Amino acid sequence: MDNKIIVIGGGVSGLTSALTLQLLGYETEIITDKVAANTTEKRSNPEFASLFPSASIIPHSVYSNRLRELFQRSQSIFYELRKLTFPGVTIHKHYEIFEEQTEQPDYCNWMLNLQPFDELDPEKVPRRPSVNGLCGWAFDCIFADWALYLPFLYELYQQSGGTITQQKLTPEDIANLPSETIINCAGTGSPELFEDPSDQQLVVRGHLLHKPNAPLITNKKDEIISYNFTPKASVYADEDGNACDVYCYPRKDGWILGGSRQEGKRGQTDWKESDESITHKIDGVAFPRQIIDLNKEILATTFDASLNSSNDLQPSVGYRYIRNRTNGLRLESETLDNNQVIHNYGHGGAGVTLSWGCALEIANKLSPKKIHELQGEVIEEIESTLNNN
Ligand SMILES: Cc1cc2nc3c(=O)[nH]c(=O)nc-3n(C[C@H](O)[C@H](O)[C@H](O)COP(=O)(O)OP(=O)(O)OC[C@H]3O[C@@H](n4cnc5c(N)ncnc54)[C@H](O)[C@@H]3O)c2cc1C
Secondary structure, three states: OOOEEEEEEEOHHHHHHHHHHHHOOOEEEEEEEEEHHHOOOOOOOOOOHHHOOOOEOOOOOOOOOOHHHHHHHHHHHHHHHHHOOOOOEEEEEEEEEEOOOOOOOHHHHHOEEEEEHHHOOHHHOOOOOOOOOOEEEEEEEEEEOHHHHHHHHHHHHHHOOOEEEEOOOOHHHHOOOOOOEEEEOOHHHHHHHOOOOOOOOEEEEEEEEEEEOOOOOEOOOOOEEEEEEEOOOOOOEOOOOOEOOEEEEEEOOEEEEEOOOEEEEOOOOOOOOOOHHHEEEEOOEEEEOHHHHHHHHHHHHHHOOOOOOOOOOEEEEEEEEEEOOOOOOEEEEEEEOOEEEEEEEOOOOOOOOOHHHHHHHHHHHHOOOOHHHHHHHHHHHHHHHHHHO
């Protein structure tokens, strides 16, 4: 067997796939235009999705006919990493609350300690003043605290002997790569390197605000609280009139406040901005004013926490690459010029969420071992590296 594997892409998918294979004994090299852990300039890189995740481990805004198994595999690895005190892996009590009746999505059944609305402590349910008739649920949710998790993932990969070469590849380079096995994790760059069978190329743009140094929000049991809150459509809606959510995800480095889900196409640069009456502008970046206004109301009413639209809010705008809404995640193998190419892209708003599930699936395509055996080996290797650190 040719043991050398080339992974294209230095985002969370490339890094997790390469690390997994490296830990399983393969020699891997990541070739990438940009490396997430080294790129601080977000504004000129909205298509580099791994600069932006919030990062909840919930399968939001992603489409795959194998979602459940990929999610559950990933989630079980995150829970194991949590037990090993892997940097940045935390558990939150996460609320999803709505002002209009909403059906529970399937993924709620895959979450631990799901609590229906009527079992929640009303004092702790995120809400706006004088709005009644809420519905929703809460569950335990893994978060990957990005400022801690991503640099450690990168460090672990290098400690395990993986190498990273910084280079922007062209389609002509692909046939000459020195490996019979290529893992394509080039995100929105994928269709420029390989033929993509999807005729839709959906991208969903998201606005975020980082409030540095904001305190963790906790309950009486010292659990960290986070929420997604969807008001009535008359308060905050997308272009088609569907109600939109706002959210607050507390992390060690402050709060990540969202959000928006504006649909466009891969490569699009002429995004239509909402008119000035409904946007805030900070640092030249326009974003929906509801991200501040609604979060401010919810944080003050429920958690006695204050959010000022002050100058310490840092805005950013990134793209979630959804491809299509039937089976947008491309996780499949093909033969090109006698090489095996395994594609791993189109994770939408859930690339971190699915990162371990997809990486193990790739390992399983290359190895005769069963997937749970591979998972056990990866965790054992991570545990021994953490113990030796
Ligand atoms: C606002 C926002 C919030 C989000 N929140 C969450 C969340 O809470 N939870 C969650 O799970 N996910 C979330 N996501 C989604 C998540 O960020 C993405 O799904 C994930 O980062 C995709 O990672 P990736 O490695 O597949 O792609 P990318 O991060 O886009 O990486 C692609 C890589 O390929 C390289 N590349 C591209 N073309 C070439 C080329 N020609 N040659 C060499 N290299 C190339 C790039 O340089 C880059 O390194 C969010 C995304 C956004 C925008």
